[in-house]
Amino acid sequence: MTTEQQIALLDSSIHATQAVRDSLAGEHDRIHVHAGESIQAAIDAAPHGATIVIEPATYDEALVIGKSVMLAPSTPLRHGRATNDASVWITSAAEATILVTGTGITITGIGIRNRVDSYDAVDIYGARVLFDRCTALGDPAHGMRRGWLTHGTTTRILGCYCDDVFNIGRDTCCIGGWEGGADIIIDDCYLCGGAEGILYGGADCSAPDKIPHHITITHSTITKNPAWFAMGVTIKNALELKAADHVYIADCVWEYAGISGGQAAYLIVLTVRNQDGNAPWSHVEDVLIERCVCRYGGGGVSFLGHDDSYSSGSLDRVTLRNVKFTGMSPDGIWAQPPHYGSGWGAMFNNAPLNVTLDGITMEGTNMHTLGNFANVPNQPVGLVMRNWKYFPSEYGWKIDGGSMDVPPACDHLRELMPDLVYEITASDEGAVDYPSV
Numbered sequence: 001m002t003t004e005q006q007i008a009l010l011d012s013s014i015h016a017t018q019a020v021r022d023s024l025a026g027e028h029d030r031i032h033v034h035a036g037e038s039i040q041a042a043i044d045a046a047p048h049g050a051t052i053v054i055e056p057a058t059y060d061e062a063l064v065i066g067k068s069v070m071l072a073p074s075t076p077l078r079h080g081r082a083t084n085d086a087s088v089w090i091t092s093a094a095e096a097t098i099l100v101t102g103t104g105i106t107i108t109g110i111g112i113r114n115r116v117d118s119y120d121a122v123d124i125y126g127a128r129v130l131f132d133r134c135t136a137l138g139d140p141a142h143g144m145r146r147g148w149l150t151h152g153t154t155t156r157i158l159g160c161y162c163d164d165v166f167n168i169g170r171d172t173c174c175i176g177g178w179e180g181g182a183d184i185i186i187d188d189c190y191l192c193g194g195a196e197g198i199l200y201g202g203a204d205c206s207a208p209d210k211i212p213h214h215i216t217i218t219h220s221t222i223t224k225n226p227a228w229f230a231m232g233v234t235i236k237n238a239l240e241l242k243a244a245d246h247v248y249i250a251d252c253v254w255e256y257a258g259i260s261g262g263q264a265a266y267l268i269v270l271t272v273r274n275q276d277g278n279a280p281w282s283h284v285e286d287v288l289i290e291r292c293v294c295r296y297g298g299g300g301v302s303f304l305g306h307d308d309s310y311s312s313g314s315l316d317r318v319t320l321r322n323v324k325f326t327g328m329s330p331d332g333i334w335a336q337p338p339h340y341g342s343g344w345g346a347m348f349n350n351a352p353l354n355v356t357l358d359g360i361t362m363e364g365t366n367m368h369t370l371g372n373f374a375n376v377p378n379q380p381v382g383l384v385m386r387n388w389k390y391f392p393s394e395y396g397w398k399i400d401g402g403s404m405d406v407p408p409a410c411d412h413l414r415e416l417m418p419d420l421v422y423e424i425t426a427s428d429e430g431a432v433d434y435p436s437v
Helices: 003-022 039-045 227-231 410-416
Strands: 030-033 051-054 057-060 063-065 070-073 088-092 096-100 103-108 111-114 120-124 127-132 135-137 146-150 153-158 161-165 173-177 182-187 190-193 196-200 213-218 221-223 237-241 244-250 253-255 266-271 284-295 299-304 315-328 344-349 353-364 369-373 384-389 396-399 421-423
Touching: 030 039, 039 051, 039 063, 088 096, 096 111, 111 120, 120 135, 146 153, 146 161, 161 173, 173 190, 190 196, 196 221, 221 237, 237 244, 237 253, 237 284, 253 266, 266 284, 266 315, 299 315, 344 353, 396 410
Parallel strands: 030 051, 051 070, 057 088, 063 096, 070 103, 088 111, 096 120, 103 127, 111 135, 120 146, 127 153, 135 161, 146 173, 153 182, 161 190, 173 196, 182 213, 190 221, 196 237, 213 244, 221 253, 237 266, 244 284, 253 284, 266 299, 284 315, 299 344, 315 353, 344 369, 353 384, 369 396, 384 421
Antiparallel strands: none
């Protein structure tokens, strides 16, 4: 599927979802659940295609949904994106408060909590699954491991709200997966999560065709609670791809990064990882990120061409276009020295292939380098850099322990990368300003 086809799929999916939002099943297919009753019992008794209409209350039970049903509150659905409030709450201490295993399932307007910090709100293993204007919350004091695990196919997470996804000493993310997730659309969401906002990869998938693929993320805010830094929460980045292909990201805000786990507070991390050495087919390919604002980190974007611990595939065909990095500082937004980040606008390591950075703005204070080329002579192949508005830096471009003058320093870079396309001047406009989500 091409990027254009992926965008068309997003448009058609949103239009189809609107039809679901505007009409529920007929009255004869509705099953009403009242406060104090069991939603799971209603699901088990429901015919395929039924709508479970739920009275406002908190229901303390984990749900397993293996048939085509819709869950919706009896109160009118809100217009626009969900918030941190809902009329119906489902909560549990199970590994997933909602486990989806079936096909053709819609959950709309429901609040979902998990009381255990090492568990998830939702685990999706089914197909044709829609979460529409739902709210997923961890405990405000202890957090939660994950909002949505997306191991199914044709998953839609639209207009949803997620918060308090954090842990101390372990990774967490609002949305992610590593085993078989395909045709995933995340649109118009607010996601507030700790280690990573969105993470694909991070564990070994069982076969090459199980790499998460065809992932679309649009019109969303992916952020963190700044108070988590002082709490010692594990904080790494806003977006991380370790194993994924055909990823389209547009019109999003990505906020906050940290140095947990040896990371350098890059806002975007695109690093191929055969995480535990059992998936040498791991790769990151065919990624387009455009019209995004990335802010409040110690570095901009990090590229790793292939795993430096185990054999792996490559990072190949990645484009960032009209992307603005702002509010960056190696000292961190927390004003707690020593350095809290690399202070590098971009990091290139282990020969990434065919990376294009076009229309980039880099804004920051006390930054060390505009870009760092590590691991000489294993340098990028097919690198294109054009139209950058850049910050003043201590070293300009830096090459594996050496340093260079501030741009334009293209002659020295071309000695290292003969096929480099370098079209950066001091008067470049960088990313075009546009309204953020």
